[in-house]
Amino acid sequence: MTPSQPDGLKSSPVPPVGEDDHVLGDGTVVVEYADLECPYCAKANLLLTDLPVRRVFRHFPIVSKHPRARVLSHALEAAGMQGRFWEMHGSLLADQGHLDDPHLWERCERLGIDVARFDADRRSDAVAERVARDFRSGVRAGVMTTPTLFVDGVAHPGVPEQSLLTRLGG
């Protein structure tokens, strides 16, 4: 994170879905700020899978709590650059006990991702900036825990409750 970014961290509504957002499915738009090492995010992922929603993923790595969180966000972006974003997303959240580098390379091989390119991409400035931008947009929108879901601009912090899931068609 660069401290001197001109946008600062003042309040600002959650940014609308943009062209470079990671989007999956169709239906009600659910913007999700998540930390890939967070068990509650893994649970939320299970609950949201198969719902008729348009999921939008944004990175919110809380490194002090989850030391691998930012590394994993960078890895996920790099997988996305090879067209395997949601496959890697599902794979990381499905097995949070195996998140070291060799486990990431193993996943790459399974998903048909070029490991050398993946390793170069995940350490690139562009990827770091992309993840930091998501994080900062979350802070500005008041995100303080993961996961936090936004539906119609309203924040729903924590694992989604049944009432929200029902509303989303679950």
Add this chain to the structure above:
Amino acid sequence: MIEAGAPAPDFSLPNQDGDTVSLKDLEGQYSVLVFFPAAFSPVCTDQLSVYEEVSPDLCARNVALYGVSVDGAFALKAFQASIGTTIPLLSDFHPKGEMAQAYGVWVPDMGVATRALVMVGPDLQIRWTHQPPSPLEIPGANLIFDALDAVAA
């Protein structure tokens, strides 16, 4: 709760390492006192973790953060390590809640400080305060930056 414009009540408390931190140590820069009910509770953990993530931005604005709870200094030391934060934590343990009472954030029924933010100016005047409607609600880090822009304007 204490209000903006009032002089910050004096205090002198041990931090997580047992070193004394007093009001006069806050002189010359903006400080935010982060009152929280209890170390290791899930909500407080998230709050301080996210504040930790934005600490480079706070540093750039010359703002110091201090957590304050009624936990003992050794407990706060363990809490600080467990959430990997560098934010100093002040122990309002004995006499219990004296600082929380002076700042008007004491919850007598529960024997803890409620969740609240208090911004103290370089001149040791209260500049801004924030208390969420429920202690389960975490004040966003964005509010601190909003307040900084407002008081510096």
